[in-house]
Amino acid sequence: MRLKDLLIEALLSITANKTRTFLTVLGIVIGISSVISLISIGQGAQSSVKSQIGTLGSNLLTVSMNFNRNSLNTSEMLTTDDVKAIEKISLVKAVAPQVSTNTQIVYKGAGVNTQIIGTNDNYDDVRNITIDKGSFISSKDVTSYTKVAVVGPTAAENILGENREPLNETIKIDGIGFKIIGVTKTKGQSGMTNQDNMIYIPISTAQRYLTGNDSISSINIGVISENAMNEAKQQVTLALLKTHNIADSSSANFTVSSQTDVVETISSVSETFTLLLAAIAAISLVVGGIGIMNMMLTNVTERTKEIGLRKAIGASSTDIVVQFLTEAILLTSFGGIIGTLLGVLLSYVLTQFFNIATTVSVSSIVLAVGVSAGIGLVFGFYPAKRAARLDPIQSLRYE
Amino acid sequence: MIDLQQITKTYQSGENETQALKGVTIHVDEGEFVAIMGPSGSGKSTLMHILGALDKPSTGHYLLDGKDVSTYSEKELAELRKKKLGFVFQSFNLLPRTTAVRNVMLPLLYTNVSESKRTGLAEESLRAVGISEKHWAHMSNQLSGGQIQRVAIARALINSPRLILADEPTGNLDTKTSEMVLSVFQRLNNEGRTIVLITHEPDIANHAKRIISMRDGLIESDTQVKNRRISIEEKQ
Ligand SMILES: Nc1ncnc2c1ncn2[C@@H]1O[C@H](COP(=O)(O)OP(=O)(O)OP(=O)(O)O)[C@@H](O)[C@H]1O
Ligand SMILES: [Mg+2]
Numbered sequence: 319m320r321l322k323d324l325l326i327e328a329l330l331s332i333t334a335n336k337t338r339t340f341l342t343v344l345g346i347v348i349g350i351s352s353v354i355s356l357i358s359i360g361q362g363a364q365s366s367v368k369s370q371i372g373t374l375g376s377n378l379l380t381v382s383m384n385f386n387r388n389s390l391n392t393s394e395m396l397t398t399d400d401v402k403a404i405e406k407i408s409l410v411k412a413v414a415p416q417v418s419t420n421t422q423i424v425y426k427g428a429g430v431n432t433q434i435i436g437t438n439d440n441y442d443d444v445r446n447i448t449i450d451k452g453s454f455i456s457s458k459d460v461t462s463y464t465k466v467a468v469v470g471p472t473a474a475e476n477i478l479g480e481n482r483e484p485l486n487e488t489i490k491i492d493g494i495g496f497k498i499i500g501v502t503k504t505k506g507q508s509g510m511t512n513q514d515n516m517i518y519i520p521i522s523t524a525q526r527y528l529t530g531n532d533s534i535s536s537i538n539i540g541v542i543s544e545n546a547m548n549e550a551k552q553q554v555t556l557a558l559l560k561t562h563n564i565a566d567s568s569s570a571n572f573t574v575s576s577q578t579d580v581v582e583t584i585s586s587v588s589e590t591f592t593l594l595l596a597a598i599a600a601i602s603l604v605v606g607g608i609g610i611m612n613m614m615l616t617n618v619t620e621r622t623k624e625i626g627l628r629k630a631i632g633a634s635s636t637d638i639v640v641q642f643l644t645e646a647i648l649l650t651s652f653g654g655i656i657g658t659l660l661g662v663l664l665s666y667v668l669t670q671f672f673n674i675a676t677t678v679s680v681s682s683i684v685l686a687v688g689v690s691a692g693i694g695l696v697f698g699f700y701p702a703k704r705a706a707r708l709d710p711i712q713s714l715r716y717e
Numbered sequence: 718m719i720d721l722q723q724i725t726k727t728y729q730s731g732e733n734e735t736q737a738l739k740g741v742t743i744h745v746d747e748g749e750f751v752a753i754m755g756p757s758g759s760g761k762s763t764l765m766h767i768l769g770a771l772d773k774p775s776t777g778h779y780l781l782d783g784k785d786v787s788t789y790s791e792k793e794l795a796e797l798r799k800k801k802l803g804f805v806f807q808s809f810n811l812l813p814r815t816t817a818v819r820n821v822m823l824p825l826l827y828t829n830v831s832e833s834k835r836t837g838l839a840e841e842s843l844r845a846v847g848i849s850e851k852h853w854a855h856m857s858n859q860l861s862g863g864q865i866q867r868v869a870i871a872r873a874l875i876n877s878p879r880l881i882l883a884d885e886p887t888g889n890l891d892t893k894t895s896e897m898v899l900s901v902f903q904r905l906n907n908e909g910r911t912i913v914l915i916t917h918e919p920d921i922a923n924h925a926k927r928i929i930s931m932r933d934g935l936i937e938s939d940t941q942v943k944n945r946r947i948s949i950e951e952k953q
Contacts, residue, residue: 323826334814623809630771630806631824631872632799634792710771714806 319637328644331617339649342613346653346693347660349603350686354661356599357682359668360592362675367584377411378444379539379551381558381574394571395533403557404539409550412540414441417524417533423517424490425477432473434491434517436524437538442502444540447513452485452500459520465527467491468500472514491519494527547576606653607693614646614701618708625705626713635706642705646698647691654690658683718880718911719745719768724777725934726763737763738774739934747879750906751913752922752942755931761915762807762884764931768913769804769882770794781880799827803873805883807915810869811857817843817864818853821872842871846901863894870901881905883914887921899924900948924948 319327332339381404383396401415417436422429441447442454454468467489469477474484488495496519505513525532541550554574555567564570618625625638633641662683665676726738737760745751753761766772767779770786779786781801789797798804811820822839830838843853846867852860860868866886873881883902887895903924906912914925922928923946930937 319826320829320832322832327826330815624812627806627809627812628823629795630769630798630804632795632827632876634795634827636792637795637827711766714771714809 319640324640324644325648327641328648331621331645332649338613338616342609343649343653343656345606345609346603346650346690347606347657349599349606350654350657350690351661351664352602353596353599353686353689354658354678354682355664355668355676356595357592358661358665358676358678359674360588360595361677361679361682362665362669363588364585364592365677366675367581367588376577377541377544377547378446378577379541379547379554379574380577380580381537381539381554381572382535383572384570396537396572397532397534397561399561400558401534401537403561404537404554407550407553407557409542409546409553410539411542412440412444414438414444414538414540415521415534416441416536416538417521417529418535419524419528421492421528423473423477424493425487430476432476432515432517434519434524434528436519436521436528438521440540441518441538444538447505448503450501450503452498454500455518455520460522463522463526464520465494465496465523466499466519467496468502468518469498470502470512470514470516471504472512473517474498474501476515491517492528547578551576603689603693607650607697610646610650610694611697611701613649614642614698615704617645618642618701618705621705622708622713625708626710629708629710630714638706638708639702642702643695643698646702647694650690650694650698651687654687657690658686661686718747718749718782719743719913720778720780720783721767722778722780724764724767724774724779726760726767726772727775737934738767740777741931741934741936743929743936743939745911745913747911748906748909749911750902750924750926752925752928753913753915753931754917754919754922754928755937757917759931760934761931765882765884765913765915768880769802770797771804795827799824800876801878801880803870803876803878803881805866805869805873805881805886807884807888810872811860811865813857815857816854817848817857817860817868820857820868821875823872824876838875839871842875843868845874845904846871847897861894862889863891863897866890866894866898867901870898874905879911881910881912883912885915885917887916887918895921896948903948920946 381396381400383394396415398415401413404410405413414437419434419436420431421434423432437455438460439455439457442449447454449468450471452468455466458464459466469484477489478484478487484498484501487498489498490496502514539550539554541547551574555570558572558574559565559567559570562571628638662678665678668674669676721741721743724738724741725736728735728737741764753764755761763772767774770789773787781797786797812823818836818839821842822835825835825838840853848864848867848871852864857865857868870883870886873883881902887898890898899921902912902914912925916922923942923944925942926945927939927941929939
C-alpha cells in the first residue's frame, strides 16, 4: 500500500468512533504532557543551580563548622584567630568572616524578619556583590563598631515599602537604630537563600549588639585565581587544623567547600529529582499505552468482518498488520504532539504564574514524541498481529 | 479453468464434526456461467470459499489454471485473490462509512496502481454496473440494497478478474433489481469472464448456462440450461 493511502485509511478508521478515539488519545496526551512538564521542572532546577556558579564567584571558598549536637562548646567555633591564620596564606586574596542571624527589623512601627549578616569590608568583593547606591561597609565601620547597614533591594522594599529611598533612613534591628548607607544590586536566588533579601552590618557591631559573643558563623575566602582553588583549599584546611589543634584531617570539625562543590551536590540532588519526576510521568505514559492497546483490541473485534473482506479481496497479512499499526502509531503520535504542546504550555504557565523555574529541552520533546510513537508500535503490535491472524472465512461468518 | 477433484471439507467445532462437503468433483471451463443451487446447509458457500481460495479443502485437490492452490503460500494466495478472482459475498460486502468509489477501488489500494488511474478504473467499473455518477460519493449506508450489490460487483470487476464468484448476490433483492444485477453478470459473461453464482431461486439460476444442484455436501445434478433467460440491461 502507498503511504498516502495507508494514512487515509487509518484516518478514516480513527475518526469513525470519535469519542473513543478522543478518550484514548487523552490518555497519551496526559502522559506526554506530564513527561514534558515534569522534566522541565527538574531541568529548570538543575540549570538554575548551575547558573549560580557565576553569580557566587568561582574563586570563593567557604569555611563552616560541622555542627555536632554533643560538642557544642565555644572551642568548636570559628574565631578571629582562624581568620588571621587564613589571611597569612599567600593564595588568599581577601577574607570575610561572617556572623549570621535572623532578627526582627522595625521601621516606623512595622516589623519584618530578615536575615542579617555581620561582616567586614571584604565581603562584597569576595562574594561578587555590587553596590547600587551609597557604599558597602568600610574597614573603619568594623573597627569603630558603627551602627550602619547595607540592604538588599528586596529587603529594602519589604522593610521600607516600595517607593521609599532607603539611603539615610534609620531602621531598628533588635531595638537598636541602624542608618542605611548602601543598597546592593539585584542578584537573585542562590540555592535556598535570596541574596537580595539581606541586611549587611559590620561584624564587630553584630557581635557586640546582636549575638553577644566573639564567635564567627562562617568565613568567606576569595582565592587569587580559579586555578589555585584546590591548592588554596588544602592550605586553608592545614592552617585551620593547626589553629584547632587537630592532628588528623579526617577528624576535622570544619568544612572548607568551594561553590562548585555546593553546586555539584545540589545538582546531583536535582538530577535524582528529575529522574524521579520522569519515572512518575513514564508510568502515566504506560497507562496511556495500555489504553491504546485496549482500544485497538476492541477495534479488531468490531472490525472482524472488515478484515475478512479486505483479505478476501487480496490484502495480505502484512497489509493488515501495517494498517492496524499505522492506526495505533497515528493515534499515539497525534496524542504525542498535542501532549507536547500542552506540556510546553504547562511549563510556561508554571514559570509565569507560579514562579517555578522550568527548562523545556528539545531533547525531551524529541524523546516524548518518539516514545509515544514507540508506544503505538509496541502496544499496537499485538492487536495488529491478532487482526492479521484472523481467517478470512471465520471473520466473514462472524456475527 | 477450474478443476475440483474429490473435494471434502470437514468442520471441527468441539466434539462435533460437520462434513460440509463429501467429495465434490467439478470441472468448469473458461467462459462458462454456472449457477449452484441447493437447500440451505448443503455446502454451497463452503464450496464457493474453496473456489475463492479463502478456505482450504480437507482432502482432494483444487486446480486453478492447472496449478494446485493448496501449494500456494499465504502471500501467493493474497496475490491470487487480488489478481485473478472477483468475489461478491452473501452479506457484508461494503466497508461502512466509506464512499461507493472508495469501496470499489479497495482492491487496488493493495497494488501499485496510481491514484488517478485507480479512480478512472473505479468510475468505469461503477458505470459498467449501472451506478450513476450522483451515487458515487455516497457512503455505503446511503445506498439501497440493489445499489450495494452492484457496487460490490463493480469492486469484484475492478481488477478485471477472469473468474467472478458471487454468493447469492440477489438474495435480498426484489425481482426488478435482481434482473438488473443479473444483466450485469450476463454482459460480463458475454465479454468472456467465467462466472460462478450461488442462488436458491430457479428463476435466477435459469439466467446461467449451466446449473449444478447440491444436497448434503454432494452434487445431485449437473445440467445445461435449455431455455436460458436473458435480462435486458437497463441503465437507471
Ligand atoms: N465454520 C464452520 N464450523 C462448523 N460448521 C460449519 C462452518 N461453516 C459451515 N458449517 C456447516 O457446514 C454446512 C454447510 O454450510 P454452507 O454455509 O456451505 O451452506 P450453504 O449451502 O451455503 O447454506 P445457505 O444456503 O444457507 O447459505 C452447514 O451445515 C454449516 O453448519
Ligand atoms: Mg451460503
